[in-house]
Amino acid sequence: MSGFIVKQPGLLSLLHDRGRYGAHKLGLTTGGPLDFIAFDWANRLLGNDTNATCLEVSFGGLQLRADTDTCFVITGATAPCKHNGVNVEQWQTREIKKGDELEIGFASAGTRIYLAVLGGFDISPSFGSSSTVLREKVGGLSGDKLQANDHLPCAAGRLAEHCCLPEQERPVYGDSAVLRVVPGYQQAAFSKLQQWRFFNSEYQLTDRCDRMGFRLEGENVHSDLVGMLSEGICLGAIQIPADGQPIVLMNDRQTIGGYPKIGSVIAQDTPRLAQLSPGSRVTFEAISIEQAHNIHCLAQARFLRTIPLSC
Amino acid sequence: MKIEIAGQNAFVVYFAEHTSAAVSAQIQAAVDNILGSMADSIVDLVPSYASLLVIFDLDRSDPYAMRQGLRLALANLDATDAAAGDLVTLPVYYSLESGPDLEVIAERGKLSVEDVIDIHQQQEYRVYAIGFAPGFAYLGEVDERIAAPRLATPRQKVPRGAVAIADRQTAVYPAVSPGGWNLIGRCPTRMFDPASDPSMPVKVGDRIRFSAIDRERFLELGGDLGDVPDVAL
Numbered sequence: 446m447s448g449f450i451v452k453q454p455g456l457l458s459l460l461h462d463r464g465r466y467g468a469h470k471l472g473l474t475t476g477g478p479l480d481f482i483a484f485d486w487a488n489r490l491l492g493n494d495t496n497a498t499c500l501e502v503s504f505g506g507l508q509l510r511a512d513t514d515t516c517f518v519i520t521g522a523t524a525p526c527k528h529n530g531v532n533v534e535q536w537q538t539r540e541i542k543k544g545d546e547l548e549i550g551f552a553s554a555g556t557r558i559y560l561a562v563l564g565g566f567d568i569s570p571s572f573g574s575s576s577t578v579l580r581e582k583v584g585g586l587s588g589d590k591l592q593a594n595d596h597l598p599c600a601a602g603r604l605a606e607h608c609c610l611p612e613q614e615r616p617v618y619g620d621s622a623v624l625r626v627v628p629g630y631q632q633a634a635f636s637k638l639q640q641w642r643f644f645n646s647e648y649q650l651t652d653r654c655d656r657m658g659f660r661l662e663g664e665n666v667h668s669d670l671v672g673m674l675s676e677g678i679c680l681g682a683i684q685i686p687a688d689g690q691p692i693v694l695m696n697d698r699q700t701i702g703g704y705p706k707i708g709s710v711i712a713q714d715t716p717r718l719a720q721l722s723p724g725s726r727v728t729f730e731a732i733s734i735e736q737a738h739n740i741h742c743l744a745q746a747r748f749l750r751t752i753p754l755s756c
Numbered sequence: 757m758k759i760e761i762a763g764q765n766a767f768v769v770y771f772a773e774h775t776s777a778a779v780s781a782q783i784q785a786a787v788d789n790i791l792g793s794m795a796d797s798i799v800d801l802v803p804s805y806a807s808l809l810v811i812f813d814l815d816r817s818d819p820y821a822m823r824q825g826l827r828l829a830l831a832n833l834d835a836t837d838a839a840a841g842d843l844v845t846l847p848v849y850y851s852l853e854s855g856p857d858l859e860v861i862a863e864r865g866k867l868s869v870e871d872v873i874d875i876h877q878q879q880e881y882r883v884y885a886i887g888f889a890p891g892f893a894y895l896g897e898v899d900e901r902i903a904a905p906r907l908a909t910p911r912q913k914v915p916r917g918a919v920a921i922a923d924r925q926t927a928v929y930p931a932v933s934p935g936g937w938n939l940i941g942r943c944p945t946r947m948f949d950p951a952s953d954p955s956m957p958v959k960v961g962d963r964i965r966f967s968a969i970d971r972e973r974f975l976e977l978g979g980d981l982g983d984v985p986d987v988a989l
Binding site: 466467468469470471472473475571572580581583627628629630674675676677678679680681682699700701702706708709711712734735737738741745 | 760761762764766774800805811814886887888892960
């Protein structure tokens with residue numbers, strides 16, 4: 446069977462499509478790429494289906510050997526990438542031949558790197574998706590992260606023309622971000638003062654940030670709520686437990702939870718949070734649900750109207 | 757009933773302050789209405805104790821259309837049919853061997869272990885929510901006499917099939933996991949099996965009864981006593 450052989454799996458490399466939807470009723474979370482923007486560009490540059498399975502490489506350290514002739518592209522966090530020992534540019538499609546080595550080093554800016562191959566990796570879906578959720582042991586290759594000697598199946602193929610994303614369209618990964626929030630859920634249980642503190646303080650990413658949630662530290666924020674029933678949690682929801690320190694819930698969040706939430710970070714900004722490292726600083730900005738919808742529509746328009754350059 | 761914003765593409769509908777069979781039935785009826793009238797706009801739904809999270813597709817709908825659609829879908833809830841749910845009976849091997857916290861619960865309620873086992877079977881429970889882990893169904897409500905707070909220190913390992921109580925809720929652990937609930941028995945029925953269809957024997961809104969079986973029957977039904985829970989601290 447054609448595909449790639451994993452020589453070194455890296456710290457945390459996971460197969461993902463766009464995520465698992467419609468399975469919350471079973472208690473299954475969404476999964477999917479933490480940075481869907483970089484993920485979507487990877488598939489777009491290769492002309493893949495928007496839901497094609499890619500590899501999300503967190504932090505780096507991946508080495509693969511091609512077992513087939515195909516094409517690939519690497520997007521997301523900036524990392525030294527080598528094809529047969531020669532540096533190659535990210536955000537640009539390339540050919541790879543059977544026997545070639547592909548190496549993704551450790552990220553210097555950002556944390557999540559995406560590797561797409563022509564046609565996507567061929568992973569049979571579980572509950573409608575190939576996305577790997579370690580906690581649930583679902584998706585990917587038997588629900589696990591990549592291991593040495595794993596085989597990543599994909600078809601052979603070649604592109605008629607190679608292309609890249611214009612440089613000014615590529616995301617810039619820094620060490621701070623303003624995260625836009627649609628206030629909601631138990632917002633009313635936070636006093637005006639507490640809300641002011643939350644939206645006017647700087648928070649730092651702790652080292653307890655993973656695909657489930659990003660724990661922040663900074664100014665304490667408290668709600669007047671005493672005990673609440675568990676309820677459904679959406680992507681980006683900002684949960685504030687009794688210690689007053691916010692947790693932004695990400696793709697692998699539990700589907701229900703019983704902590705007060707002040708609102709949710711918009712989907713355009715969870716990728717920016719996901720690309721930050723511990724110690725990075727974030728602030729939150731409240732916007733209306735209408736503004737959030739406009740931001741989504743503009744981002745869609747930008748994605749659809751930006752045409753990759755042939756190169 | 758209140759419709760609140762949860763996020764950019766999500767509303768949360770609050771049906772009541774507290775949970776009850778009637779509230780749970782209303783939520784089920786709401787799920788049916790929403791899927792009946794606007795399934796194309798829905799990405800996912802999360803029914804819970806007294807609320808329903810509605811996640812919608814930003815490319816197929818918008819906040820205005822969704823709010824209006826929800827108002828209409830929630831206007832005429834016929835909770836009578838949905839109230840029934842399916843009745844599912846789960847066999848349980850209750851014993852000191854399979855339920856290491858039975859004695860603690862008995863002592864707390866000044867009951868015998870046999871009483872605790874009887875009382876747990878007398879009630880018909882309702883699946884209020886599914887979450888925490890795939891297949892983990894929160895069932896309520898347990899008779900007050902056998903209600904028990906979570907363990908101060910959760911166990912590192914609770915075996916698959918463990919039947920447990922926390923406060924006035926009861927559940928069957930779908931897989932080996934850490935857990936702070938009080939263990940009273942073992943159920944041989946798989947609560948989550950990705951390989952079978954459906955992958956869960958119950959869904960939110962169903963009614964559950966527990967029925968005692970002996971050790972031999974438990975093993976016959978495929979139960980496994982090999983995985984031993986940690987000692988509670």
